[in-house]
Amino acid sequence: MKGERGEAQGRAVSARSPGEGGERGASPPLPGGRQGGRPPEGAQRVDLRFNGRPVRVPRGVTLFDAASWNGIAIDSTCGGHGTCKKCRIRFTSDAPVPSSLDIRAYSADEIRDGWRLACRTPAADDAEIEVPPLVTRPKAAMVGVGRQVILRPAVRKRYLELTEPTLADQRTDLDRVLAELSDLDPTADLPVLRDLGRTLRASDFKVTAVVADTALAGQPALIAVEPGDTSERSFGLAFDLGTTTVVATLLDLTTGTPVAVDSMLNKQQPFGADVITRISATMLDEGARDKLRDLAAGTLAELAASVCGQGQIAPDEVYEVALAGNATMVHLALGIDPEPLGVAPFIMSARLLPEIMAGDLGIPAHPRARAVVFPAFGAYVGGDITSGLLASGMDRDPRVRLFIDIGTNCEIVLGGRDWLLATAAPAGPAFEGAAIRCGMRAADGAIEGVAIDDDGQLQLTVIGDTSGGAGGAPPRKLQPKGLCGSGLVDAVTALISAGLLDATGRFIPEDEARTVAPKLADRLTTVGQERVFMLTGAIYLSQRDVRELQFAKAAIATGWRILLEEAGLAEADVKQVLLAGSFGSYLNPASAIRIGLVPQVPVRRVVAAGNVAGEGAKMALLSVRERAAALALLEEVRYVELSDRSDFNDRFIDQLGF
Numbered sequence: 001m002k003g004e005r006g007e008a009q010g011r012a013v014s015a016r017s018p019g020e021g022g023e024r025g026a027s028p029p030l031p032g033g034r035q036g037g038r039p040p041e042g043a044q045r046v047d048l049r050f051n052g053r054p055v056r057v058p059r060g061v062t063l064f065d066a067a068s069w070n071g072i073a074i075d076s077t078c079g080g081h082g083t084c085k086k087c088r089i090r091f092t093s094d095a096p097v098p099s100s101l102d103i104r105a106y107s108a109d110e111i112r113d114g115w116r117l118a119c120r121t122p123a124a125d126d127a128e129i130e131v132p133p134l135v136t137r138p139k140a141a142m143v144g145v146g147r148q149v150i151l152r153p154a155v156r157k158r159y160l161e162l163t164e165p166t167l168a169d170q171r172t173d174l175d176r177v178l179a180e181l182s183d184l185d186p187t188a189d190l191p192v193l194r195d196l197g198r199t200l201r202a203s204d205f206k207v208t209a210v211v212a213d214t215a216l217a218g219q220p221a222l223i224a225v226e227p228g229d230t231s232e233r234s235f236g237l238a239f240d241l242g243t244t245t246v247v248a249t250l251l252d253l254t255t256g257t258p259v260a261v262d263s264m265l266n267k268q269q270p271f272g273a274d275v276i277t278r279i280s281a282t283m284l285d286e287g288a289r290d291k292l293r294d295l296a297a298g299t300l301a302e303l304a305a306s307v308c309g310q311g312q313i314a315p316d317e318v319y320e321v322a323l324a325g326n327a328t329m330v331h332l333a334l335g336i337d338p339e340p341l342g343v344a345p346f347i348m349s350a351r352l353l354p355e356i357m358a359g360d361l362g363i364p365a366h367p368r369a370r371a372v373v374f375p376a377f378g379a380y381v382g383g384d385i386t387s388g389l390l391a392s393g394m395d396r397d398p399r400v401r402l403f404i405d406i407g408t409n410c411e412i413v414l415g416g417r418d419w420l421l422a423t424a425a426p427a428g429p430a431f432e433g434a435a436i437r438c439g440m441r442a443a444d445g446a447i448e449g450v451a452i453d454d455d456g457q458l459q460l461t462v463i464g465d466t467s468g469g470a471g472g473a474p475p476r477k478l479q480p481k482g483l484c485g486s487g488l489v490d491a492v493t494a495l496i497s498a499g500l501l502d503a504t505g506r507f508i509p510e511d512e513a514r515t516v517a518p519k520l521a522d523r524l525t526t527v528g529q530e531r532v533f534m535l536t537g538a539i540y541l542s543q544r545d546v547r548e549l550q551f552a553k554a555a556i557a558t559g560w561r562i563l564l565e566e567a568g569l570a571e572a573d574v575k576q577v578l579l580a581g582s583f584g585s586y587l588n589p590a591s592a593i594r595i596g597l598v599p600q601v602p603v604r605r606v607v608a609a610g611n612v613a614g615e616g617a618k619m620a621l622l623s624v625r626e627r628a629a630a631l632a633l634l635e636e637v638r639y640v641e642l643s644d645r646s647d648f649n650d651r652f653i654d655q656l657g658f
């Protein structure tokens with residue numbers, strides 16, 4: 001950001017999420033007056049009216065945030081630092097006590113008339129507020145997630161041209177720098193002082209100050225003073241630390257735009273495909289925890305080097321890192337004992353972690369780069385879900401929506417802006433291709449789609465196959481190598497529709513198959529002692545594969561049905577289903593509805609939300625306000641534990657059928 005040079009510091013990063021927006025409306029209260037685990041009404045929310053428009057926001061957020069979260073534009077060029085004094089608002093009555101910045105920004109008459117700075121006024125009580133028309137508009141960029149996001153990263157860079165010391169002006173070097181940063185009022189990290197004098201004199205006192213908000217002190221820290229003008233060079237790394245796959249995005253913090261993206265398999269894979277086996281490894285081998293931490297660090301470091309190389313960015317130009325991952329992955333990455341996560345009553349070491357440096361995660365970055373790790377709701381609804389809810393705007397939409405992150409452990413969240421319920425269901429590894437006879441992950445060569453055409457012939461869609469030249473891509477014919485999760489769901493759905501699988505999930509007898517589906521009957525055969533359906537000459541769907549899918553589907557369906565009952569709602573009340581993660585991007589909504597994986601709603605209501613965990617991590621880098629909103633989610637969500645419900649097994653069995 002330019003700061004002293006007078007250029008725009010505040011920018012808006014705007015995009016559209018699936019179904020985001022709308023006026024605040026009433027969502028159904030939970031039975032018995034419960035409010036999704038929130039504090040008592042009146043202690044958490046404030047009702048405001050901006051130019052007559054009603055909004056309801058968490059108590060304590062600034063009015064600048066309250067407006068921007070609800071699509072109400074307030075003038076600003078500094079992004080809420082209090083330096084531009086453009087975010088003018090007026091209370092029509094009962095104006096709060098003015099801040100010191102208000103007194104400097106307004107005349108005494110204006111103060112008495114209710115004028116305040118939106119970025120320095122918290123939402124403390126219900127109020128009527130007038131917002132003047134925009135004079136300037138913040139710059140905008142697209143980040144591919146939900147709302148308008150005001151670009152206000154925790155890291156700010158300011159170019160300074162300082163006066164040199166003289167016998168008449170013997171201020172210290174640090175005082176000289178801090179005097180130019182009086183509006184930010186930072187403290188100085190000790191390593192900055194070690195080289196400050198040399199840096200100032202080598203650059204003729206023309207330097208760039210790097211200031212970062214700190215998690216604990218509540219006061220910004222001066223983390224670097226760099227020679228010359230480097231104010232346009234500020235970057236952050238956002239990580240989605242998945243059990244199977246890790247994704248890294250390098251972001252330009254001055255513009256809000258991605259510079260490079262890369263992904264790779266988590267190097268912890270040799271210790272097991274799921275979190276339980278990795279926790280078990282640490283219980284059986286005292287040295288496994290350190291090995292798993294080193295493997296996590298190696299994964300993150302390799303991805304960081306890759307995206308920085310693609311963007312031609314030096315590691316010391318990365319000033320902040322954001323990481324979203326499930327509770328087990330975060331524990332292992334930080335070397336925290338994960339054993340309590342794996343045994344009842346499933347307790348985390350902490351929901352909120354102390355301030356962490358990028359180096360604590362093994363990530364090559366600026367030596368004083370902080371790391372933001374998303375907090376978790378519980379042992380099996382982790383920070384990746386907190387991040388995903390932030391990105392999808394679940395707590396800001398008046399509609400009832402169902403968020404499902406399908407994986408080995410399936411996290412489910414139901415609700416809207418007035419209440420949220422969450423749970424976790426043990427889906428197993430079927431959706432990731434594990435435990436499937438011919439299964440594989442969603443990579444080139446995986447069968448991702450299966451359909452039966454009007455002529456009764458089998459049609460397969462293979463990842464990476466561009467033999468049709470679609471989208472202008474060079475033709476490339478890939479032979480199927482295996483069956484991934486979305487292909488598994490499609491295959492079972494197609495065979496149910498064709499009548500080759502009955503409602504219990506069994507293949508019908510061969511003589512009956514020749515009558516029901518004569519063009520497909522020959523594909524029913526046996527491998528060893530097991531009945532299978534041949535998809536290609538070498539790839540098949542086995543009876544056991546169908547059972548694996550049934551178990552996974554039943555666990556997930558039981559989870560969201562219990563949440564609906566807790567809220568006193570029916571399937572038809574769900575206005576949108578968000579399928580999170582890479583699996584959700586490939587899954588055919590019609591197939592998911594047909595087998596009962598998601599509620600029986602119109603197909604258009606089922607939306608692939610994409611990698612929302614990664615998007616939430618990006619938002620945390622781009623806006624400290626969105627980061628605060630993620631923390632607020634911890635008080636908004638009530639967790640429903642399934643493992644201690646006496647009716648879970650019976651309900652699970654009821655959902656096994658198709």
